[in-house]
Amino acid sequence: MSNFVVSATPHVRSKESIQSIMRDVLIALAPATVAGIYFFGIRALLLVVISIASAVVFEYLYQKMMKKRITISDLSAAVTGLLLAMNMPVAAPLWMPIVGSAFAIIIAKQLFGGLGQNFINPALAARAFLLASYPTAMTSWTTPGNFGVDAVATATPLAGLKGGFLTPTSADMVNALTGNVPGCIGETCAIALILGGIYLIMKHVISWRIPVIYIATVFILTALIGRNGVRLPLYELFIGGLMLGAFFMATDYASSPVTPKGQIIMGLGCGLLTTLIRIYGGYPEGVSYSILIMNLCVPLIDRYTQPKIFGAPEVKKA
Amino acid sequence: MQALTFKRGVHPPDGKALSAEQPIKVILPKENSELFFPMSQHIGAPCEPLVAVGDYVKVGQKIAESPAFMSSPIFSSISGEVVDIRPMLVPGGATVKAIVVKNDGKMVEVEGLNQVHDYTTMTNEEILACIKEAGVVGLGGAGFPTHVKLAPPKDQVIDYILINAAECEPYLTTDYRIMLEESDKVVRGLQVMLKLHPNAKGVIGIEMNKPKAIEAMTKACEGIPNITVQPLVTKFPQGSEKHLIYAITKREVKSGQLPSSAGCIVDNVDTVVAIERALFRGRPLMRRIVTLTGGGVKNPGNYKIRLGMTFRDIVELAGGFKEDNPPVKLIAGGPMMGPTMFTLDVATVKTSSALLCLTEEEAYIPPESNCIRCGKCVDHCPMALMPFMLNQFALRGEGDNFVKHHGLDCIECGSCSYECPAKRQLAQSIRATKKIEAGKKAAAAAKARAEAEAAKKAAEANK
Numbered sequence: 001m002s003n004f005v006v007s008a009t010p011h012v013r014s015k016e017s018i019q020s021i022m023r024d025v026l027i028a029l030a031p032a033t034v035a036g037i038y039f040f041g042i043r044a045l046l047l048v049v050i051s052i053a054s055a056v057v058f059e060y061l062y063q064k065m066m067k068k069r070i071t072i073s074d075l076s077a078a079v080t081g082l083l084l085a086m087n088m089p090v091a092a093p094l095w096m097p098i099v100g101s102a103f104a105i106i107i108a109k110q111l112f113g114g115l116g117q118n119f120i121n122p123a124l125a126a127r128a129f130l131l132a133s134y135p136t137a138m139t140s141w142t143t144p145g146n147f148g149v150d151a152v153a154t155a156t157p158l159a160g161l162k163g164g165f166l167t168p169t170s171a172d173m174v175n176a177l178t179g180n181v182p183g184c185i186g187e188t189c190a191i192a193l194i195l196g197g198i199y200l201i202m203k204h205v206i207s208w209r210i211p212v213i214y215i216a217t218v219f220i221l222t223a224l225i226g227r228n229g230v231r232l233p234l235y236e237l238f239i240g241g242l243m244l245g246a247f248f249m250a251t252d253y254a255s256s257p258v259t260p261k262g263q264i265i266m267g268l269g270c271g272l273l274t275t276l277i278r279i280y281g282g283y284p285e286g287v288s289y290s291i292l293i294m295n296l297c298v299p300l301i302d303r304y305t306q307p308k309i310f311g312a313p314e315v316k317k318a
Numbered sequence: 319m320q321a322l323t324f325k326r327g328v329h330p331p332d333g334k335a336l337s338a339e340q341p342i343k344v345i346l347p348k349e350n351s352e353l354f355f356p357m358s359q360h361i362g363a364p365c366e367p368l369v370a371v372g373d374y375v376k377v378g379q380k381i382a383e384s385p386a387f388m389s390s391p392i393f394s395s396i397s398g399e400v401v402d403i404r405p406m407l408v409p410g411g412a413t414v415k416a417i418v419v420k421n422d423g424k425m426v427e428v429e430g431l432n433q434v435h436d437y438t439t440m441t442n443e444e445i446l447a448c449i450k451e452a453g454v455v456g457l458g459g460a461g462f463p464t465h466v467k468l469a470p471p472k473d474q475v476i477d478y479i480l481i482n483a484a485e486c487e488p489y490l491t492t493d494y495r496i497m498l499e500e501s502d503k504v505v506r507g508l509q510v511m512l513k514l515h516p517n518a519k520g521v522i523g524i525e526m527n528k529p530k531a532i533e534a535m536t537k538a539c540e541g542i543p544n545i546t547v548q549p550l551v552t553k554f555p556q557g558s559e560k561h562l563i564y565a566i567t568k569r570e571v572k573s574g575q576l577p578s579s580a581g582c583i584v585d586n587v588d589t590v591v592a593i594e595r596a597l598f599r600g601r602p603l604m605r606r607i608v609t610l611t612g613g614g615v616k617n618p619g620n621y622k623i624r625l626g627m628t629f630r631d632i633v634e635l636a637g638g639f640k641e642d643n644p645p646v647k648l649i650a651g652g653p654m655m656g657p658t659m660f661t662l663d664v665a666t667v668k669t670s671s672a673l674l675c676l677t678e679e680e681a682y683i684p685p686e687s688n689c690i691r692c693g694k695c696v697d698h699c700p701m702a703l704m705p706f707m708l709n710q711f712a713l714r715g716e717g718d719n720f721v722k723h724h725g726l727d728c729i730e731c732g733s734c735s736y737e738c739p740a741k742r743q744l745a746q747s748i749r750a751t752k753k754i755e756a757g758k759k760a761a762a763a764a765k766a767r768a769e770a771e772a773a774k775k776a777a778e779a780n781k
Contacts, residue, residue, distance in 0.1 A: 004648050005681060006660050007551045007745035010732030011331050011653040011674075012488065013683060018690055071687065116690040117742070207697075258693030291753070307702040307726045310325075311560060311570045 018115070022075035024205045028196035029082055029248065037180045037188035039144035040090035044185045048085040051097035055081030058105040068114070076115050080104050083123035086186020086290070088130075091140040101128040103284060119296040121252045126290045131288075141182035154182045156286040157239040164228045176238040183240065190238035197247030209263035210270070211246040212255060218242060219273020227279050240272065242245050245287035255295040261305035262298075269294045322524050323551035324561040325702050328656065328733045330554055332527060333489040337611045340619035342495050343617055345394060345635045352508045353626030354406045354665035355381060355392050356414040360461040362388035367417050372402045376428040378602055380451075390463045390668075391453045392421055394625035395604035396425040407664045409650030410657045415627050416665060419626070433600035437510050445514060445597070452596030453603040453668070458557070458586030459651065461669040464593065467585070468514055468576035476515040477581040478567055479669035481508055481522040481590055483531065484550055484557035487652025492607040493587040495620045497524070497531040503598075505545065506588035510597055512544055512585070518583075519568055520545040527552040554654060555731040561700055573727050588671075603668060612675035612702055614645025623666060629673050630662035645675035654732045658723030684741045691714050695734035695744055701727050705734035705744045712747035717755050726752055726759075737765055 037044045059077040063070045072078075084100050104126035109118045114309035131138045143154050157176065160166025168176075175181050179189025187193075200206045215237060237243075249254060250270050257266050270290045277286025348720055363386035374486055375394040383391035398420045406416035470476060481504065487491040495568055497504060508520045522539070524532050526549050537543045541550055550556050559729035560571045560585060564710035569580040575583050587656060588606060604625055611618040617637040629648070639645055649656040650664070651672050687736045695705035703724055711720040725748060734744040 005646050006658045007683065008743060008749070009653075009655050009730070010330075010736050010745060011647065011658070011676065011681065011683070013741060014328075014737055014739075016331070016737075017684070017741070018687060021690075021692065021739055041636060047671050067685075074687070076690075114688055116688040118727050150508055165640070207693075246438070248669070253690045255554070255690045258691055258696050297348070306704060306723070307696070308726055309573070309703060309728070310701045311573045311575075312566070312724075313572050313574075 004069050016143055018074045018076065022079050024200060025079050026075065026082065028184070028205075030087070030126045031081075031155060031192035031195050032179075032186050032189050032244070033086065036086065036090075036185040036190045039179050040185055041140070041189060044090045046087060046094065047090065047092065047097055047185060048082060050094060051085035051101055052078050054101040055084065055105050055152075058102050059110070061166045062106055062110045063114075063269075066110075071115060074115065076261040077105060080122045081107070083186075083248060084126050086222040087127045087140055087184050088242070088264060089138065089183075090185055091142050092137055096106050096134065096137065100130050102111035103301065116254045119298070120292055121249050121255045124249055124292055124295075126289055128292060131249040139142055143182055144188070152198045156182050157286060158236075158278065161227060161232075161236070161239075162278075162284045166229070168232060173235055173238070174217065176235060181239065184244075184313045187241040187244040188242045193243035193247060197243070200247065200251075206247070206251040207260070208261055209260065210251050210267045211263055214246040214250055215266025217241065217268050218275050220274040221271065222279075225275065225279055236278070239277070239283045246270070246292055249288070250291045250294070255298060257261075257298050257301045257305065260308060263306070264302050266294055266298070269297065273281045306314070319549055321549040321551045322445045322523075322565040323553055323556065324700060326702065326733075327553040327561070327697050328554060328698050328736050329552070330488050330736055331698055333611070333653070334491050334494070334527070334553075336610050336618040337620055338491045338494060338681070340491075340495075341513055341524065342499055342607055342620045344622045345632065347421050347624050347627050347631055350419060351627075352401065352630060353394075353396055353398075353418040353419050353421055353607065354628065355394065355419065355626050355669055355730060356406055356408050357382055357392070358414050358563070359392065359667040360390045360410075360455040360463055361596075362386060362463055362466075363388070365389060365392050366529075366684070366711050367403055367415075369400050369417065371402060374398070375400060375419055376426045376605060377390050377696070380453075381419075382603070383751070388466055390455045390465075391451065391602075392417075393453055393602040393604050396420040396421045396627050397424050405663070407659075408457075408667055409659060409664055410672055411483065411659075414702070431600060432564070435597045437513055437597050440513050445510060449593055449596055454589065454592045454596060455584060455603070455668050457588040457592060457606060457668060457671070458671050459655070459671065461667075464585065464589055467578075467583055468511060468584070470576075472595045474578045475581055476578065476583055478563075479508065479511050479515060479520045480562055480566055480582055480584045481520070481555055481587060482562055482584050483522055483524045483528075483535070483587045484562060484740045485528070485558040485587075486554045487526060487654055487656070487672075488554075489611050490609050491611070492609050492671055494528050494621055496587050496591060497528070498606060499533050501534045503591045503594045504587055505538045506570065506598060507592075507594035508545060508589040509542070509725040510593055511585070511590070514586050515583070518544075519660050519667065522547045523550050523556075523566055525552045525556055544566075552737075553776050554733065555700055558700065558729055558731060560729070565679050569649070572748045606666075606668065606670065608632060608666065608670060609672040610675075611672065611682050612645060613638050613677040614675035616640055625666055625668060625700070627665050627666055628662065629659070629666060629670075631665070632673060633662060634703060637677065639729065640677075643677050645681075646678045647676040647681040649674040651678065654736065655730065679732040686742050689740055690741060692739060694737045694739065698733045698737045700731060700733060701729055703728060704750065706742075708748050708751070709742060709744045712751040717758065720751050721755050728752060728756060728775065731755050
């Protein structure tokens with residue numbers, strides 16, 4: 001009798017799976033999502049639901065049509081959908097997350113080979129696509145609490161800083177931390193995002209390197225350069241999409257470096273570009289473009305930052 | 319004492335509770351059962367039989383050897399008639415020529431066995447000869463002839479003799495039991511080794527998950543100035559030679575080099591006991607301790623077996639498999655690096671440390687999916703390689719890139735596959751490509767040698 005299974009080593013595997021990682025990301029995003037819904041109302045929830053559902057449906061349809069294995073149960077499409085919704089203003093039309101999800105899932109992700117093969121962050125690519133195609137709808141900010149379409153149009157704190165008509169007070173600082181400021185649904189509550197980020201680092205889902213170095217770089221550069229003669233580096237950390245971008249977007253596995261040194265370069269690069277765009281660029285906010293630009297550098301970064309192997313022969317200098 | 323370790327590595331569930339507290343139990347082969355003595359149980363030249371079919375052999379009789387230096391003789395572990403010399407399966411899947419002896423159950427010992435040596439009055443050459451003549455090889459898994467290891471090139475000064483008692487493979491408990499039950503023998507064997515290298519320090523490295531073993535060994539070493547016990551962090555692959563050396567001495571064995579190049583000799587606990595038996599009791603290597611474990615066996619435990627028994631003999635004598643939950647996978651060794659076997663009719667050899675019998679549930683390997691570039695394989699690779707990248711090179715058949723990115727330095731520990739959330743067969747693809755590329759390298763070297771020789775001959779002919 002010889003009906004025993006023969007297979008290659010190792011014969012045990014860790015419990016962690018793609019699904020468990022993506023579930024952790026969803027858990028980490030939950031506090032910020034809840035805060036977004038609290039400040040921007042039921043319409044925010046509607047956008048989130050539409051966005052997640054359409055991302056999952058597009059992934060399912062594409063894989064079905066292309067006769068590929070259906071992988072929606074790995075939850076990666078749900079994460080993309082949620083991130084996209086968090087990157088939208090609450091006043092965005094309800095069809096917009098559908099268009100964005102289609103772009104994120106089909107063009108940015110599946111056409112390049114699906115999960116793990118996308119060279120840029122799908123949610124950010126979709127955001128950039130929407131911003132370029134529907135600039136007015138994507139930048140119609142509303143004050144928190146003024147729910148829905150009746151909302152009063154207003155400017156984000158970053159635009160205020162840029163235009164020089166905002167001189168933040170300590171009350172503004174508290175609002176920035178709690179999320180009581182105009183902005184995208186998921187980006188305003190800095191505390192919730194930091195909590196989520198810490199959760200991911202504790203669970204070893206992401207490394208501390210990209211987010212910590214990214215945020216630190218923005219802090220230092222903003223403190224050094226200042227704007228309009230005012231230096232408010234701490235305040236600038238908590239407004240705009242920095243926390244969301246640093247913890248959840250720049251750390252996207254497929255489009256960030258895998259080497260420890262590469263992750264440090266990624267953090268530095270994102271921080272530098274974000275600060276430059278914020279202070280000198282045409283846009284008030286530079287998080288998404290800085291991450292997208294750094295995404296394009298990742299293959300190069302990974303190539304030149306490979307770790308020195310254990311027991312590497314000493315390099316003989318000529 | 320501060321527990322030491324290496325960088326990176328993984329923490330698989332250790333599974334040792336099944337057999338750790340089971341004392342070593344002797345099991346002897348049944349009368350009239352056949353024992354198999356494969357000619358190659360070590361790294362180096364295979365042996366040739368010294369006996370023929372029909373001969374009567376006794377316990378401790380040398381039945382095969384090779385004139386090569388890099389080899390190790392083989393001894394009969396029972397008495398009986400040589401009934402055949404035929405190919406036999408060994409763990410790892412190869413078939414090797416083996417001497418088949420039918421056990422007469424009398425255990426008649428060969429003359430001159432049990433001759434006690436006083437190592438303190440012997441020269442180093444005599445000690446090494448004694449170790450060689452006892453057939454001692456590295457019992458931890460590789461089977462490197464011990465007399466070769468203990469005699470490194472003259473220009474390499476040995477500062478440390480490290481006893482590898484990490485036992486980092488999940489489920490295995492043989493080294494643990496030996497340290498608890500035969501701690502004095504371990505110390506005596508190590509003293510013999512230190513006699514060969516009097517300026518070296520003896521360090522016994524034990525993982526922190528074996529506090530009783532640390533205690534027992536510390537007690538056994540009391541009052542011996544040149545032997546210490548070093549606790550190690552429980553982490554796989556702590557027992558990898560290069561990583562044990564790094565943990566204890568902070569020295570890196572360079573790519574392609576042996577431990578002696580870093581001034582170290584590393585031997586497994588059971589190997590040291592084999593040395594002790596050879597010198598203090600004049601008995602060659604005829605037995606070893608095997609952990610029989612896994613969810614599929616009735617009586618998991620540590621069994622002292624006679625070499626040459628088949629795994630089937632061991633399972634039967636130890637009470638068999640569970641009827642209600644039989645194993646579906648047989649592993650000769652631990653779950654991280656042990657090869658699977660398709661049958662129980664495989665001969666045990668000097669390096670067989672365990673038979674792990676996994677049930678269907680324990681043996682489940684989830685299907686592969688896309689690499690998500692999470693970088694966990696990079697974070698955990700003890701050699702600091704980039705397994706996901708090597709995997710891509712392997713799948714695309716890009717051998718040159720594979721070698722350029724140090725694929726040949728992989729120690730095949732399987733940490734990458736263990737950690738991978740996409741459940742990719744990283745270690746498998748890397749191992750396969752390593753074989754292909756190492757073969758190409760060897761072929762190229764052989765071709766260069768042949769061409770050089772042909773050119774030399776042609777030059778001579780032209781003279």
